[in-house]
Amino acid sequence: MLWYDTPVPPAAKTIRIIVLLLLVAAIATAVLLLTCTERGQWVTGHPHEAGHEFQHWVQHHRLLAPLIFIALYTILVLLMLPVWWMQILAGYGFGLVIGVAFSQIGATIGATGGMLISRFIAADWFHQRVETRLKKLRDIDEKMGHNGFLVVMAVRLMHFIPIGISNYVFGLTAITVADVVVGTVLGGIPAVAMYVGIGAGYHPWRNWRFIVVIVAINGVLLIPLLLRYLRPQWFKKYGIE
Numbered sequence: 001m002l003w004y005d006t007p008v009p010p011a012a013k014t015i016r017i018i019v020l021l022l023l024v025a026a027i028a029t030a031v032l033l034l035t036c037t038e039r040g041q042w043v044t045g046h047p048h049e050a051g052h053e054f055q056h057w058v059q060h061h062r063l064l065a066p067l068i069f070i071a072l073y074t075i076l077v078l079l080m081l082p083v084w085w086m087q088i089l090a091g092y093g094f095g096l097v098i099g100v101a102f103s104q105i106g107a108t109i110g111a112t113g114g115m116l117i118s119r120f121i122a123a124d125w126f127h128q129r130v131e132t133r134l135k136k137l138r139d140i141d142e143k144m145g146h147n148g149f150l151v152v153m154a155v156r157l158m159h160f161i162p163i164g165i166s167n168y169v170f171g172l173t174a175i176t177v178a179d180v181v182v183g184t185v186l187g188g189i190p191a192v193a194m195y196v197g198i199g200a201g202y203h204p205w206r207n208w209r210f211i212v213v214i215v216a217i218n219g220v221l222l223i224p225l226l227l228r229y230l231r232p233q234w235f236k237k238y239g240i241e
Helices: 011-035 038-045 047-060 064-078 083-092 094-135 135-146 148-157 162-170 177-187 187-197 208-230 232-236
Strands: none
Touching: 011 038, 011 047, 038 047, 047 083, 047 148, 047 177, 047 187, 064 083, 064 094, 064 162, 083 094, 083 162, 094 162, 094 177, 094 187, 148 162, 148 208, 177 187, 187 208
16 A cells, blocks of 8 residues: 555645645745845846855855755745756855755755645645556556656756756655655756856856766766666666566
8 A cells, every 4th residue: 555545534635725825825925026026036137146245145144044045945946936046146155065065955855845745735636536547657656656766866867857846746656755855965966066166156167177077976876777777677676666
């Protein structure tokens, strides 16, 4: 029996609707703040100018700045909004290594939260109304549960897939929290490092050494995915179908 086969109390439906409405309202509010306010347009439209201001602010709030940055980053991921500009700010304010670390902490917390919210709101409905009618979809879901870490890793390494949206999709599958945490921590490093590197002054698009390092990290992270495809019998020994 999978986790979503467990009966859910009827009262949970009302709570789910309330959570869904609050989520939609939060997303709409955040979008308005980023796109329709002068401050939001300035931060997202002029990340380098905002980065210098953020750097100055961090210097005067050494203890508070990381907490606020991680909290805001987490919220943006939960609300499925772009975070590339936050990564640039992280480079300005914290430098490359610490900036990547703080960004990944926020991304991981946000990814886990998004997956759990999606699972709470819609997973039961999805599996009862949609997946039960499509045997192939059910089989895919069970296989994803066995290969959850690799699935999350692959999605994170496909840098064109928005992290926020993918988290809510993961919540509809049998992928575990541990899969999302580890896959996000590792798989998100290359893309995050590129944007943080911009703010940290490494000029990644013109720095061939920086690009080589990022490509090397990406290659190392792709190894388990390639082995899963080329040597599936190795994984079957450990019960991974």
